[in-house]
Amino acid sequence: MMRRRTTLLASCTALALSLGATACGGGGPVSAGGGDKPLSGQTINVAGVWSGSEQKNFQKVLDAFTEKTGAKTQFTSTGDNVSTVVGSKIEGGNAPDVVMVPQVGVLQQFAEEGWLRPLSKTARKSVDANYADVWKNYGSVDGSLYGLYFKAAHKSTVWYSPDALDEAGVEAPASYDAMLEAGRTVSESGLAAFSVAGQDGWTLTDWFENVYLSQAGPEKYDALAAHETKWTDPSVVAALTTLGKLFKDKELIAGGQKGALNTDFPGSVEKVFGPEPAAGMVYEGDFVAGVAKDQFGKKIGEDADFFPFPAVGDGKAPVVSGGDAAVVLKDGKSPKAAMAFLEYLATPEASAVWAEVGGFLSPNKELDLASYGDDITRETAKSLVDAGDSVRFDMSDQAPAAFGGTKGAGEWKLLQDFLRDPSDPKATAAALEKAAAKAYQD
Template identity: 50%
Template structure:
């Protein structure tokens, strides 16, 4: 055990010294973790996987450790459950749902972060981010790759040089109305993916009801039939109008997220505005000829309340083993330097407030990152805070309720009553 403590102390000192000078070349001799292997399981694939592996390369060069990355895609929770059941968990995992982090921690599957890593998080992250990784007073993880889900994207070419992005909800509604009055269908909505609709609701609810009510609804301390929910839906209904959507409501319910982006930035656009998180940039790059920051521009989700509010999502890194290599990697990944390596490559936003804005490759991403880190009122994606049966199931729960509301707002009483019944059952099962 003493040998392991010494090795971890050596790599900690090495990372601190080397971190001051930026990425270093591979050491001339094996590092303090030579011969150790570390496995990381997370959602990232394709370009994201390649970017994350560049981060891991720097860690390997400095320490002599070998890090293997496994992409679980959307099946990370299932893969992780299988690995845990088989007694062979990865050393580190990226988990998108704080609710799952809580479940794993309370089941004894996670290893609390060591004091050195916690000190990095205390110094470089706002307290709200630490709270997200804390379960029953113990810190188990941190958000490495975040999403700013309070962004609205528009095609600058379609709207012209005189377009002024709306700052308030009333201005946003008026913008949509004016575009519609000129014969254009302004707003693309990917309603086939229910999570895009829950993101709409969460932004509106945070601003109309406030942070405290948002927290209570996420924990099911108030009912889904509460008047505050109806108020948010009615506010949202001001933009979910058939004349504002290409093909009307029925078409929006059949449009998936990527298609909604293509409908704005593709070669044959059907609308000029689309709402979703900063990962819209990835869909633009992969599926359209538009250039982020030039053709594709962004403005903050229009204000309804008095302060700036941001709904965030992201992937929380947690440790499942207490090996020296695991501890050293977690400490490195918590650092602003590790985040900056990916930030420079694009397609990434960090909640680490010590990542310099000029590390990001374009003005739009810099703006998105600045709004995320500087938000007065930040909350995590509500659906990811809920039991997965309620908040993350295609065609059911929260996702289905929002699709039903888009389809027929007049049925709001039935929709909310059914959602409340599902929420009651989900929380009684203890899946939170």
């Protein structure tokens, strides 16, 4: 579908001036109001997937924007089906002003539907100055920058109980094979090595992506993410074979394959950091720390720690990320205030608000690491920023939702099937290609 061209409304405000910016329309600065609260009287509606503690923490960012500008804010939680919810609101004449989009594929869909306004000159300037190019690329469609990545996830972290590893006498491994060997030593000490959240198919895509990025390399990763390389490629079969070594080893997985398929993500964290530990390690993103801290009272860095997902074979250690990009809908009712909000989100000041309360990483390299509340989060954030353009966005989030983001279908289901029976990587690769081809064609 051809993307309908839209005209960028001037969105520069006194807020932009306070950030040292100029008007984005080429003339003098545009004021949205008077006094110290330039957007008083305006309201923006922001939609996003967040709920619970994440929504509560994002509200602090919204409140800080209100304090700075006078604009009121309303947040609507969409749940996981962002595309469906937002599309319905647009059709009903009730489009939100800003959407926090969690998937590259959805951002691209929104742009192709003609729903989005390109970012203002002020926001683009901040992205150019404060972000690695990779974040700009993931926020762009057909050469226009639509998405401002505010919140990121570091999905190349393996979390562990220091007590469990100490009891087994093992240290954080430096290679994938060493990680499996360390896991076997942990299992000999009485705990399973890994808690795997197989009930949630998205966690299995993350396992695959880390193995594939390290083993096949970034160029192959990009080609597979764009479906320029087929899933039947030998590199995919090799990665599935590597992953299958873990999935089929009953010593390594808490409850075996059946137990993993009955464990969701929060349950996988509980099996390591809950009151009755069943495993020593759990792989997932930096957000594991939030669950371990908030639900099980663990002190990050003492009761819960992480090591980087290790390199596979001769490859480099992977850095897979995810993130939420702020976009402005063209049918929103407050376009100037909405764009001013994105200009605010592009500043280190806005990121610091959430960083201070935890459960947050920023791709903004100008954010002072001292803003984060603990050394482990600072280490994770530094790793993400230092990775620069070698970061690769979650592959399943780049795919059409029918393949990479639907419960019980596509990649999620097929990798669950592979966890259940990892004996035939070639057959799994063929099934993945069949599902991918249909989703990309549709």
